[in-house]
Amino acid sequence: MRPFEYSRAGNVSEAGALAGRFIAGGTNLLDLMKLEVETPEKLVDITRLPLREIEETVDGGLRIGALVTNSDLAAEPRIRRDYEVLSRALLAGASGQLRNKATTGGNLLQRTRCSYFYETSQPCNKREPGSGCGAIGGFNRIHAILGTSEKCIATHPSDMAVAMRLLDAVVETLKADGSSREIPVGEFYRLPGETPQIESVLDQGELITAVRLPKPLQGEHRYRKVRDRASYAFALVSVAAVVRMDGGRIAEARLAFGGLAHMPWRDAAVEAALIGQAPSMALFDKAADILLAEAKGQGENDFKIPLARRTLKAVLADATKGA
Incomplete structure (x- = not known):
């Protein structure tokens, strides 16, 4: 060091x-x-900053201080009751020891677990712009199949961020000049494009102070994470879902995905295809077709395409099983 x-x-x-x-x-x-x-x-x-509170907001949501630990957030009764998908995602991430230290703000800013990023003797455009991407044509089993570029095929590792994306969370920040802003999680991350080293829209010296959740979503909350070992591993594919049924049909469906892209992935067209429909495996296959229409494997990670399909179908079947 x-x-x-x-x-x-x-x-x-x-x-x-x-x-x-x-x-x-x-x-x-x-x-x-x-x-x-x-x-x-x-x-x-x-x-030592006063950013460890979880407070109710005037619109019925919650404001989570940036220094609230993952363990405390997952165990918070209001999160477990009203935002079950977030609690499930947090408990699926890392080990208990790490969750005791990891913070809400820091979790959002995790960097990729690509082995080429971590190995300084290997080319990585994210670590050293212009050096190349060793994962393309190399060892890429854990890498992205959506939203990639010729510069980078890394994935974002956070489980919590996937649930935050599903819930339409908003990130509150304070800039170095003293001004503040609010950034929807859906606009917080950047795809790799030509500049994979720029991972978020944060400016230099901009501090995350809180994450705000809107009022709770009604329906069945699910978070399923497929990984190499259950005790401690990053997602190969993860699916966060909230599905609300009405009269035997899907009245509302929200889906977000981890392990597939450079950021927590959400596709409005997938959700729209489910609304108003009676649940069936044919319908879930159609949703998977939309999700994976532009998916591209890199060889070793080709298995992620059928794995994402099976995981999505299993989550939807579970969330609608009472219909």
Whole structure:
């Protein structure tokens, strides 16, 4: 690990002005620093900022402080009762020890687990723009099948972010100049395109202060994660779903996917195809056809295409089984 300057932010407005890389739980950043994948010259410790509250909002939703740990958020009674899909996603992520340290804001900003990104002797456009993508034509079993580019085929690793995308969460931030803004999770992440090193719309020194959830969604909440080992692994494919039935037909359906793309993936056309329809395997196949119409395997990850289809169908069948 290379030497770096360390400071501790005394208040929220001071954090951005300190002009450094923010650190809270550090469950991802410290690993990257040890491997010299990231070499920040200055770390700004934000762990003592008052960002650990979970508060009800005037519209019936919840505001989650950026420093609320994954364990505390998953166990929060209001989350378990009203946002079950989020609690399920959090509990599917990492180990108990990591969830005790990992924060809500940090979880959103996790970096890919691509082996070429982590190995500094290998080419990676995300780590070193212009060096190439070793995963294309290389070891790419865990990589993306949707939203890729010739520059990068990495996936986003967060389970929590998939549920946040489903719930239409909004990220609240504070910029270094003191101004604030609200960013829907659906607009928070960027696809790789020509600049895979730019992963979100955050500016330099912009601090996530909270994540706001809208009022609860009615219906059956599901989160299914397919991975190599149940104890501790990132998703090969994950599906978050909230489905509400009315009169034997699907009245509302929300779906978000992990393990398939550079960001938590959501396709409005898939959801629209389900609305007003009676549940059936033929209907679920149609939804999968829409989802995977532009899916592209890279060889070793070709299996993700049929796996995504089977997982989506299984989740929809489970969520509508009482119809």
